[in-house]
Amino acid sequence: MTIIVFLVIVIASVITIIYITNPKETLLISKLGSIETGGDTCDVEVVDGIAYVSDMQANALKIINVSDPSNPVLLSSYGVSGNHQLLVSDEIVYITDHNRGLVLLNVSNTSQPIFISRYNDPGEIDDLYIVNDTAYIIDQVDGLEIVNISDPTHLTKLGSFNYGSVGHHVDVFVRDNIAYLTDAENGLYVVDVSDPTDIVELSYYEESGMMWMDVSNDFLYIPNQKSVLLFSIETPESPKLLRNVKIGANPSVITIKGEIACVSTSDAGIKVLDLSNPRYPKVIGSFYDEGLSLGSYIVNDYIYVADKSGGLEILQMTSQI
Template structure:
């Protein structure tokens, strides 16, 4: 019988042991073994052609995944600083890449995605950053290596204006605490303070003066990643720690935020394992859950999240931060 949750999946991994794969309602169509990958994003060309942008310890890979989805074609590799952390986001036909070693934010042109090239780097704001998010023509860098006014490094949020995409301009900062991950929508930033277990909600309508609206502290440590539902009524966080789970919050009233659900996979050692990143497309939550692979959860009823598919390629359950670091569900072809 047809199941609407059956999804195609192209896997970019560090290692695959086929005899140990666990799978449900996902149809893997390709596997590319690149070594030490750290994140993945996507780019859709104006003609609809899809490309995978893969962060690697040594740089950024670009793959054509439309010509033959069963055999992705490498069309470019942009060498970068060697780093265990590399995150990528797209604005127009540019890919912006952060790392935690140095060299600033790499800027890669995808104008001709079959011949990508690095146009330069933004270094004036910070030499490093852990992650970034792009919304409405602005890039929000977090976990950066450059504080202002005597503040310590690895602070807050740096906001870059991208009207000249090859030459971003810093327009503002928010530096109340270290931020590890961020999601921005409708001039509102949802920011993860991992070290104190808090979700900050910040008004960024004035990019030169971001203002905290609320700090929702729900644990002592762990708030690692966040995404918000399409209707902006619920926020989903992932806590990166031993026993770190997925949490769903009702955020309709910033003065009365309530946790409505906790989710974790039905696995025997889950209380000693960690989730990594969370992303939402329509009513589905896509999770990179480290040793438990890619998990897909139906959150149409946020009070009752239900797993509808998974692909766990990681052999066994050893390690806390081993396995799947990233997943990208936003391809336009489904």
Template sequence: MAVAGALAAVFVAAGCGDAGDGGADGGSGGDGGACVEPSFGEPPDGVLASPADLPRDGCEPGTLAGVDPTGLWFVQHDPHPRWQRGPVRISLSCEGGLSVDLATIGSTRPADYAALDADDLFFRREAEYGKVRLVEAYTACRRDADGALYGWYRYCWVGDFGQECGDPASFVARPYGRIEGEPDADGLELVSEFRGGDAPWPDTFTADVRVADGIAYVANGEDGVRIVDVTDPAAPRELAHFPADSDYYNELKLVDGPGGSRYALVASDAAGAKIVDVTDPTAPKQIGLLRPAGEPDHGVHTLFVETVGAATYAYLADGFSPNVFVFDVTDPTSPVDVGTVHLPNDDWGVHAVCADGGRVYAAATVGGLVVVDALPDPAAATVIARYQKDDTYAHQCWKTTTSSGRAVLAFGDEGYGSHLELLDLTPGADGALPRIGEMIYRDQVSIHDMMAFGDTVYVAHYQDGVRIVDISDPTAPETIAHFNTWDPETAPGAMLEGAVGIDVDLDAGLIYVADTPRGLLVLRRTGSAAR
């Protein structure tokens, strides 16, 4: 998951009147007429206090008369940078008046004021950041024949210095749901779903999962790590909880140590990567810490583990610095700091890496994908190749070799327009890796994590659930199975939610999914997808 603000606005109206006949992506919205001129909160004063403080270009007074905006909507800004500060989600209740929630990356926050009349759907929120306030305002001021809402957004910072406002941006909001006409699942079935059973887990961002020998280790955000017995995948049962204790665990990997021991390396926002002994999965215990060079409390956002020869290495990324921190974890009780790869541009904050034989593919956010040889000496690593494009936010990757012997990198950005891209690992004369294929479902939903084995890529694709893609011909990838984990009727409605973490048991045909609102899901391949 990105550490920046979210790009677009998703807003939900849960109110009265008819739900409408759905939108281009299966959402709702209609003309109930029962919610005429509702409002919520005290009318504000000062900056961005009313629709009159936003542009009126393109507005058509009266076109919102009788509109019931019940349902989930997607708001796209123009211009629309990949990430935009102040993402939005809205809900409307006719009985209680209008109420608005603004979406953050993984949750929602209420607006301070909202009002709907025949001319405008206006909402506004203030947030304190130290000695300054961020004020954001939206107004939808035109309803088109296809049901889309058009309007304007603006934000201002307010403090002792006065106020500084960004340029207004127009937006179009359209009903938002699952991909229209797509079945709930094809080639995958739900075996089980688990979020604590009789002792439900706290409402937090379930972020990642790894499974070994019938035990699932779930990175559950601010809650910590949940350890679940999935020996019977249809009947998960919890074994233990390793609490976060005012921390946030975004990702984890498993490492087998000497004498049959096993350890979880847990990416901690507060203190590096924690080494947790899970040899006895009912009694997890921290026995060490991989602390990146630099500040004493340097956090870790993601990590990747591979074995090269007789040694096992962990590659750590913090999500904001241009560094890859390399540790030898062959014996996790005695880890060795091998060194740090420092990319040549300080703006290339490394979000995640994948690696093969010491060659590191660094998803370096605005720097794109950067390839270096981290071993044997990370400090001496230089750039070998890159994949860069406009408006990139390089996020995740996984290397595979197809049945024809072609080395391919499965790659994805994060944010609006991000999807599965397939890169040939033979750079051109200019050092650029060519993109040879891609799989696009829709721009509104970002890809997140992936794993690739031979001709198959397994993708956790946020609101578009789990996707299995055949890349036997990487120039013409084909989706061979999917499972929609996200339900627009019950999901919180954050910008980034749904399927985020994934692990695959190839022998059993099982896929383990970390889903932000639902917890741990176990899926099984069926039909032709199972072959």
């Protein structure tokens, strides 16, 4: 739908009418395929034509062949109670078991995942980020926990940092020994994690509603209420807010791949942003089927969406120009 605004200017009794239209979406997003996963799909990551999907209601990791996006096929399932976020690296799936810690699974055989180990935690593990042999874990109760994963069979805690409000810790991103931490009630925390036993807070940006973020080059994008906050992290220890990118929905998670960002919302499906000019992102596409998007993963022209009640949905992006 195109919205037209009439702007009337009167100069020396001459009336000039200027037509202002909203930007046209240049990306057509269509649904290619889908598969049910159990009723409460939370997260997805795709590696070499295989989708790894977490589902809370099914209490399981689902491994799905998506080499034919129009016909996804379930390969296997592995029980992980209360799982939330996951990462895949070197044929290992790291998946957060909300009430019991971090679980590692060997998926070299995607038809038969094998348990490797568990990092036990009495809190509520919700998210994680991995750099080399270190996992940075978000615990809703205890904040940031840093774990040595160099030996996948024996995980050891290196340090922790409690920030923000209990129950509101959300996400973590780490680069060059600096961690960016979001708290849904308080805002963005920046800390030095070069010494996990002595984590130092560097700066803090106060803002409620900050959710699951992503980074592209020297820019940090954080979903926040009805917009995405864009920060410059050219000075890593002191992020600078550049602008508030209006989404017109309630964004919760942003996923970036190259010059494309996919924003998952709680009430309007997904919004796709063009980041070719990273300082001035713009919405170029959207898709909504009345589901609740909780996460996504981008591979080439496809978006794999963790739809809370609709399972795994596979969307295709096609230029309309």
